[in-house]
Amino acid sequence: MEVPTLASFNLEAVLPILVLAGWAILILSVDLFIPRKHKAWTAWLTLLGLSATGVLLALQALGLLGPVLPTESFHGMLVIDGFALFLQGVVLVAAILGVLLAVNYLPRRGIERGEYHTLIMFSSLGMMIMSMASDLIVVFIALEMLSIPLYILSGFAHPEASSEEAAMKYFLLGAFASGFLVYGVALTYGGTGTTALSGIVDTLQGQVLNLPLALIGMGMIFVGLAFKVAAVPFHMWTPDVYQGAPTSVVAFMSVGAKVGGFAAMLRVLITALPMASAEWGTVVTVVAVLTMIIGNVVAISQSDIKRMLAYSSIAHAGYILLAVAAAQAPEVTQQAVTAAAFYLLAYAFTNIGAFAVVIALEKDDGSGTRIEDFSGLSRSRPFLAAAMLLFMFSLTGMPPSAGMVGKWFVFQAAVNASAGNPLLLAATIVGVLTSVISAFYYVRVILTMYMREGTTEAQVKPALMAALVIAVVVTFLAGIIPSPLYEMAQQALLRL
Amino acid sequence: MSIEPVFPTFLTVLLAIPFVGFVVVLFTPSNRHEFIKWVAMLFTAATFFVSLALLGQPFSHSSEMMWSGAVPWIPTAGIFYALGVDGISIWLVLLTTLISPVAVLSSWTSIEDRIKEYFAAMLILETAMLGVFMAQDLFLFYIFWEFTLVPMYFLIGVWGGPRRLYASVKFFLYTMAGSLLMLLAILWLGIKAGSFLMPDLLALEIPLGLGRWLFLAFAIAFAIKVPLWPLHSWLPDAHVEAPTAGSIILAGILLKMGTYGLVRFNLPLFPEASRFFAPYMAALAVVGIIYGAWVSFAQTDVKKLVAYSSVSHLGFVVLGIFSLNAIGLQGAILQMINHGLSTGALFLLVGMIYERRHTREMNEFGGLWKAMPVYSAIMFVVTLSSMGLPGLNGFVGEFTILMGSFNSTVLSPIYTGLATIGVILAAIYLLTMFQKVFLGPLDNEKNKKLADITPRELLAALPLLVFIVVIGVYAAPFFNVMAPAVQALVQTTVAVLP
Numbered sequence: 001m002e003v004p005t006l007a008s009f010n011l012e013a014v015l016p017i018l019v020l021a022g023w024a025i026l027i028l029s030v031d032l033f034i035p036r037k038h039k040a041w042t043a044w045l046t047l048l049g050l051s052a053t054g055v056l057l058a059l060q061a062l063g064l065l066g067p068v069l070p071t072e073s074f075h076g077m078l079v080i081d082g083f084a085l086f087l088q089g090v091v092l093v094a095a096i097l098g099v100l101l102a103v104n105y106l107p108r109r110g111i112e113r114g115e116y117h118t119l120i121m122f123s124s125l126g127m128m129i130m131s132m133a134s135d136l137i138v139v140f141i142a143l144e145m146l147s148i149p150l151y152i153l154s155g156f157a158h159p160e161a162s163s164e165e166a167a168m169k170y171f172l173l174g175a176f177a178s179g180f181l182v183y184g185v186a187l188t189y190g191g192t193g194t195t196a197l198s199g200i201v202d203t204l205q206g207q208v209l210n211l212p213l214a215l216i217g218m219g220m221i222f223v224g225l226a227f228k229v230a231a232v233p234f235h236m237w238t239p240d241v242y243q244g245a246p247t248s249v250v251a252f253m254s255v256g257a258k259v260g261g262f263a264a265m266l267r268v269l270i271t272a273l274p275m276a277s278a279e280w281g282t283v284v285t286v287v288a289v290l291t292m293i294i295g296n297v298v299a300i301s302q303s304d305i306k307r308m309l310a311y312s313s314i315a316h317a318g319y320i321l322l323a324v325a326a327a328q329a330p331e332v333t334q335q336a337v338t339a340a341a342f343y344l345l346a347y348a349f350t351n352i353g354a355f356a357v358v359i360a361l362e363k364d365d366g367s368g369t370r371i372e373d374f375s376g377l378s379r380s381r382p383f384l385a386a387a388m389l390l391f392m393f394s395l396t397g398m399p400p401s402a403g404m405v406g407k408w409f410v411f412q413a414a415v416n417a418s419a420g421n422p423l424l425l426a427a428t429i430v431g432v433l434t435s436v437i438s439a440f441y442y443v444r445v446i447l448t449m450y451m452r453e454g455t456t457e458a459q460v461k462p463a464l465m466a467a468l469v470i471a472v473v474v475t476f477l478a479g480i481i482p483s484p485l486y487e488m489a490q491q492a493l494l495r496l
Numbered sequence: 497m498s499i500e501p502v503f504p505t506f507l508t509v510l511l512a513i514p515f516v517g518f519v520v521v522l523f524t525p526s527n528r529h530e531f532i533k534w535v536a537m538l539f540t541a542a543t544f545f546v547s548l549a550l551l552g553q554p555f556s557h558s559s560e561m562m563w564s565g566a567v568p569w570i571p572t573a574g575i576f577y578a579l580g581v582d583g584i585s586i587w588l589v590l591l592t593t594l595i596s597p598v599a600v601l602s603s604w605t606s607i608e609d610r611i612k613e614y615f616a617a618m619l620i621l622e623t624a625m626l627g628v629f630m631a632q633d634l635f636l637f638y639i640f641w642e643f644t645l646v647p648m649y650f651l652i653g654v655w656g657g658p659r660r661l662y663a664s665v666k667f668f669l670y671t672m673a674g675s676l677l678m679l680l681a682i683l684w685l686g687i688k689a690g691s692f693l694m695p696d697l698l699a700l701e702i703p704l705g706l707g708r709w710l711f712l713a714f715a716i717a718f719a720i721k722v723p724l725w726p727l728h729s730w731l732p733d734a735h736v737e738a739p740t741a742g743s744i745i746l747a748g749i750l751l752k753m754g755t756y757g758l759v760r761f762n763l764p765l766f767p768e769a770s771r772f773f774a775p776y777m778a779a780l781a782v783v784g785i786i787y788g789a790w791v792s793f794a795q796t797d798v799k800k801l802v803a804y805s806s807v808s809h810l811g812f813v814v815l816g817i818f819s820l821n822a823i824g825l826q827g828a829i830l831q832m833i834n835h836g837l838s839t840g841a842l843f844l845l846v847g848m849i850y851e852r853r854h855t856r857e858m859n860e861f862g863g864l865w866k867a868m869p870v871y872s873a874i875m876f877v878v879t880l881s882s883m884g885l886p887g888l889n890g891f892v893g894e895f896t897i898l899m900g901s902f903n904s905t906v907l908s909p910i911y912t913g914l915a916t917i918g919v920i921l922a923a924i925y926l927l928t929m930f931q932k933v934f935l936g937p938l939d940n941e942k943n944k945k946l947a948d949i950t951p952r953e954l955l956a957a958l959p960l961l962v963f964i965v966v967i968g969v970y971a972a973p974f975f976n977v978m979a980p981a982v983q984a985l986v987q988t989t990v991a992v993l994p
Contacts, residue, residue, distance in 0.1 A: 412687060
C-alpha cells in the first residue's frame with residue numbers, strides 16, 4: 001500500500017467541504033470577539049461561508065473546478081460524483097434557508113448565541129460528507145458529525161424543559177442508533193474484511209449466502225440510517241424533538257438529516273449490495289409501507305403544527321423510502337435515485353417554507369404553534385396564508401407544486417420497478433392512498449386559515465421574508481416548470 | 497389521430513384569458529368591488545366570444561383533433577404540453593365558456609364578503625376546467641383535473657352554507673381519492689408507452705387482464721365525479737352548501753368532467769374492458785337514474801332535490817356512453833350539454849329565490865306564480881326541459897340515449913326499460929316541486945311582496961334559455977359537429993378483436 005501524501009488525497013475534489021470546514025472553525029473563533037449585541041454578524045458571516053461553498057459546488061458541478069467527475073478523494077474513502085454534488089447542494093439550500101430563518105428568531109426567543117451558526121455549519125459538513133462517503137467508517141464519522149451538533153441545537157432553547165427534553169431524547173436514541181451502526185460496520189468488516197463499499201461489493205459478489213455476518217451488519221447499518229431519516233419503527237423521537245426544539249433548528253434538521261441519511265442509504269445499498277437487491281428491496285418496501293401509513297395516520301390527530309409537521313416528516317421519509325425500494329430493480333435504479341434526489345430538493349423548499357410560516361406565528365416564549373392559532377390568517381396576513389396554502393398543497397401532492405411533481409416521479413419510478421414485484425406495487429398503492437389521507441390534515445390547516453375566524457398576529461422580519469419568498473417561488477415554479485431541476489437531478493448519477 | 501409538434505397557440509390563448517383575469521383580480525385592492533366584478537365579467541365574456549371561433553374548423557367532416565399542438569414540457573419524462581379539441585370536447589369547452597359568465601353574473605349581488613378572492617377563484621377555476629377538456633397529455637390532464645378541486649373547495653368552504661366545512665372537505669377528499677388511483681393507471685400507461693401523449697397511448701397494446709384493472713382505476717375516479725351511484729354521497733352536501741354560482745359551475749361543468757373522462761379515456765384506451773364492463777356500468781347508471789329520482793321526490797329542500805336529480809340525469813348519460821354505439825354516445829354527449837344548461841339554469845333560478853327569501857324549503861313557498869310571473873314562467877320552461885318534454889333540449893338527449901341503449905349490442909333491452917321509468921319519475925318529482933312552490937294559494941305573507949326577476953338575473957338566465965329551446969327544436973347542427981369524432985370512437989371501441 002502506498003504511503004499517503006497530501007497530494008494523493010486529491011483535495012481539489014473536496015474543496016467545497018474544506019472551505020466550509022475551515023470557515024466553520026474560523027467563525028467559531030471569530031465569534032468570541034463579536035459583542036453580544038451584534039451576534040447577527042455571526043449569522044451573516046455564516047451565510048457568506050455557506051454561499052461561498054455553494055459557489056464552489058456549482059463550479060465543480062459545471063466542471064470548472066477540480067478534476068473530472070466522478071472522482072475519488074482520500075484514497076477512495078470519499079467519492080465525488082453527480083449524486084454527491086446534487087445532495088450537497090440540497091444540504092446547502094437547507095442550511096442557508098435555515099440560517100435566514102434563525103437570524104431574527106433566535107434573539108426573539110432569547111437564545112441568540114454565535115455557536116448556533118457554527119453548529120449548523122458543522123452539521124451541514126457532516127451531511128455533505130455523508131453524501132460522498134464510500135467507506136463505512138466515513139459514513140459513521142459523517143453521521144456523528146451530522147448528529148451531535150443537532151443534539152446540541154435541539155436543546156438550544158434551554159432552560160426550557162421541552163427543549164432540554166428534546167435534546168436528551170434525541171441524544172440518547174441517536175447514540176443508541178449510532179451504536180447499531182457502528183456494530184453493523186464491525187460485523188460487515190468481520191464478514192468481508194473491508195469497510196470500503198467497493199471492497200465489500202467485490203467480496204460479496206456471488207457469495208451472499210456464505211457471509212450472513214455481512215448481511216446482518218448491513219441490516220444494522222440500515223437501522224442506524226433509518227433512525228436518522230425517521231423511518232418506522234425508529235421514528236419515536238421525531239414528534240417530541242420537533243415539538244421541543246427551536247423551530248429554526250427543526251426546519252434545518254427535517255431536511256438535512258434526511259438528505260444525509262438517504263444519501264448514505266442509497267449509496268450503501270446500491271453500491272455495496274447490488275447482488276442482494278431483492279432482499280434489501282423487500283425490507284425497504286416493508287419499512288416504507290409502515291412509515292407512510294404510521295406517519296400519515298397519526299398526523300391526523302395532532303393539534304400542534306410542529307408535531308403535525310413531525311409526523312408529516314415521517315410520512316415523507318416513507319415516500320422517499322418508496323423510491324429507495326424502487327432502486328432495487330437494476331433498470332430503474334437511476335430513475336429511482338433521480339426521483340429521490342428531486343423529492344429531497346422539493347421537500348427542502350416546501351418544508352422549510354412551512355416552518356418559516358410557523359416561525360412567523362410563533363410567540364417569543366415558544367407558544368402559539370397550535371393549528372387553531374392559524375385561524376383567520378387569511379384575513380390578517382394574506383401573503384403568509386397563501387404561502388402556507390402552497391406549502392400544504394405541495395406536501396399533499398396537489399398541483400401545481402414541486403411536491404406534486406416530486407411525488408409523480410417517485411410513483412413513476414415505483415410503478416416502473418414493480419413489474420413482477422407485487423409487493424412494490426402494493427406499496428405504491430399504499431403511497432397513493434396515504435397521500436389522500438394526508439390531504440385531510442394538510443387541508444385542515446388551510447381550512448383553519450381561510451374558513452375560520454380568529455385574530456392572529458405574525459411577525460415577519462426581512463430575513464424570514466427572504467427565505468419565505470425563495471421557498472414560495474421555487475415550490476411554485478418547480479411545479480410548473482420542473483425540467484431544469486429535474487434535469488439537474490438526472491445528473492445525480494451514482495458512481496458504481 | 498396525431499398531433500402536430502407545434503405550440504397550441506389558440507387554445508393556450510383561450511386558457512390564458514381567464515388566467516389573465518385571475519392575475520388582474522389578484523393584484524386589485526380588495527375594496528374595489530365593482531371593478532373586480534366587471535373584470536371578472538369582462539374576462540369570462542371574452543373567453544366565451546373567443547371560444548366561438550373554435551367552431552371555425554370542419555368538425556363535422558373530420559374526427560381529428562383541431563387547433564391542436566404538442567410541445568415537450570418535461571422531455572426526459574415523456575411529458576408534453578398538448579392541447580386539442582375535437583367534435584366531442586368542443587361542446588364541453590363551449591359549455592364551460594357559456595356557463596362561466598352566467599355564474600359570474602349570478603353572484604353579482606349575492607356575495608358580499610371577500611369579493612376579490614371569490615372572483616379570483618371563479619376565474620382560475622374556469623382556466624382549470626378548460627384545461628381538463630382540452631388536455632391531450634395525461635400528465636397535463638391530471639394536473640388540471642386535480643387543480644379544479646382547489647378553487648371549488650374554497651368556493652364551497654368560504655362562501656357556502658351552514659355545513660360548508662363538512663361539505664367542502666368531503667368533496668375534496670372523495671374526489672382526490674379517486675384521482676390518485678387514476679394517477680397510478682396514468683403512470684403505468686406513460687411508462688409503457690414512453691410518453692404521456694394521447695396518440696402514443698392510444699397506439700399502445702395493453703394486455704387484456706391489465707386493461708381491465710386500468711379501466712377500473714380510471715372509471716372509479718370518473719365515477720366519483722359524475723357521480724355514479726354508489727359513489728355519489730358527496731354531491732348533495734356539496735351542492736346544497738355551495739353558493740349559487742358554485743352550484744351552477746359544479747352541476748353545469750364539473751360533473752361533466754367525469755362523463756367526459758369516460759368518453760375520452762376509458763372507451764378508446766381500453767376497448768375490451770369497456771365492452772366487458774359495459775353491462776355493469778349501465779346497471780349502476782340505471783340504479784342511479786331510479787334512485788336519484790326516487791330520493792329527489794322525498795326532498796323538501798329544492799336545491800337538494802335538484803342535486804339528486806343530477807344523479808338521475810347523469811345516470812342517463814352514463815347509460816348512453818356504455819351503449820357503445822354511435823347513437824347512444826351522441827345522445828350522451830348532447831345530454832351532457834343539456835344537463836349543464838338545464839340544471840345550471842335550475843340552480844341559477846333557485847339561487848334567485850334564495851337571495852330573496854333565504855330559505856329553500858318547499859313548504860315555505862306556494863303560489864309564487866302569482867307573485868313573480870316572469871320568473872315562474874322561466875322556471876316552468878326549465879323544469880319542463882329537465883323533465884324531458886319534447887320540444888326542449890332534454891327530450892332530444894334522453895330519447896337519443898334510450899334509442900342507443902335499446903339498440904345496443906352489449907346491453908339488454910331491460911336497461912332501457914328501467915331507464916324509461918326514470919323519465920316518468922323525473923316528471924313526478926319535478927312537477928310536484930313546481931306545484932308546491934309555484935302553484936296553489938299564495939298564503940305565506942313573506943312571499944306576497946317578492947320582487948320579480950330583475951334585468952340582471954334575466955340576462956344571466958337568457959343564454960341558457962336560448963340554448964334550451966334551440967337544442968330542443970333544432971339539434972342537428974350539434975349532432976353533426978360531434979358525429980365524426982363519435983364514429984371514430986365507436987369504431988375503436990367495438991372493433992371486433994381476432
